[in-house]
Amino acid sequence: MKCLYYVAPELESTSRIADDLHDVGIDDFFVHVIAKDESGLKKRHIHAGNYLETLDFIREGFLGAAIGLFAGVIGCVLLDNFGPFANIPWFVYVALCGVATLFGAWEGGLIGVEKENKKLERFHDDIEAGRFLILIYARRDQESVVRHTMSKRHPEAEFAGIDSHFVNPFTAVRRRRTPGDRVRA
Numbered sequence: 001m002k003c004l005y006y007v008a009p010e011l012e013s014t015s016r017i018a019d020d021l022h023d024v025g026i027d028d029f030f031v032h033v034i035a036k037d038e039s040g041l042k043k044r045h046i047h048a049g050n051y052l053e054t055l056d057f058i059r060e061g062f063l064g065a066a067i068g069l070f071a072g073v074i075g076c077v078l079l080d081n082f083g084p085f086a087n088i089p090w091f092v093y094v095a096l097c098g099v100a101t102l103f104g105a106w107e108g109g110l111i112g113v114e115k116e117n118k119k120l121e122r123f124h125d126d127i128e129a130g131r132f133l134i135l136i137y138a139r140r141d142q143e144s145v146v147r148h149t150m151s152k153r154h155p156e157a158e159f160a161g162i163d164s165h166f167v168n169p170f171t172a173v174r175r176r177r178t179p180g181d182r183v184r185a
Contacts, residue, residue, distance in 0.1 A: 001137055001138065001139055001164075002137070002138055002140065002143055002162055002164060003135055003162070003163045003164075004136040004143065004146060004159070004161075004162055005123075005133065005135060005136075005160040005161040005163070006133075006136065006150060006158065006159055006160060007126050007132070007133055007134070007157065007158045007160050008132040008134055008154070008156065008157045009131055009132075009156055010131075010132070011035075011040045011132065013132075013156055014033055014035075014041075014044075014046065014132040014134060015044045015046060016153075016154070017134060017157060018031055018033075018044075018046050018134075020149055020153050020154070021146065021149065024142075024146070024149050025142065025145070028047060029047070030136065030137040030138065031046075031047060031135070031137075032047050032048065032049045032053060032134075032135045032137075033046050033047065033049065033132050033133065033134050034048070034053065034054060034132070034133040034135065035048070035130075035131075035132045035133070036127055036130055037130070049133075049135065053117060053120075053135065054116070054120065055115065055116070055117060056112040056115040056116060056117045056118055057108075057111075057112030058109075058112065059117075059118055060109060060111045060115065061105045061106075061108040061109040061112060063108050064104040064107050064108020064109065065101050065102075065104050065108060066104070067108070068100045068101040068102070068103050068105060068107075068108075069097060069101040071100050072096055072097035072098070072099070072100025072101055073097055075096060075100065076093040076097060079093075079096070080093070119163070120133070133160070134157065147159070
């Protein structure tokens with residue numbers, strides 16, 4: 001599945017885009033819009049972006065878990081070499097590493113809740129200016145239909161990027177230029 005990113009200038013255009021995508025077979029569940037004006041999206045029955053798409057808690061949680069695991073391993077090595085206890089069973093070390101990893105993931109998730117998703121940083125100014133970021137999740141066989149529909153029926157919507165799948169926290173949005181793409185001024 002691929003995620004296609006488009007930036008639309010206004011709510012009316014976004015509503016027409018959602019309707020046209022439904023007409024070509026893209027379910028409502030696979031079209032999400034990230035906007036400053038979420039109440040307008042609700043009035044038009046357009047799905048707004050969810051927390052997985054707008055916040056960075058998954059990426060930060062993974063990073064926190066990695067840091068927690070590293071700290072847990074270092075702590076276990078120090079405990080084994082310099083600890084006051086003798087003959088500690090191996091499962092205690094595994095449990096300590098597990099607790100440190102889970103604590104790191106929890107802390108990382110809490111940090112990520114207050115951060116904008118890393119993949120959306122480049123669209124921050126557009127969203128703050130009142131534009132609408134449309135995320136279209138399409139299977140590989142639907143990608144050409146979606147791109148054709150968007151280029152023919154909605155030239156006002158700017159193709160902004162493509163990603164293999166949105167949830168992977170460590171990939172960046174790739175911008176793939178095609179001859180029909182407009183250049184942003």
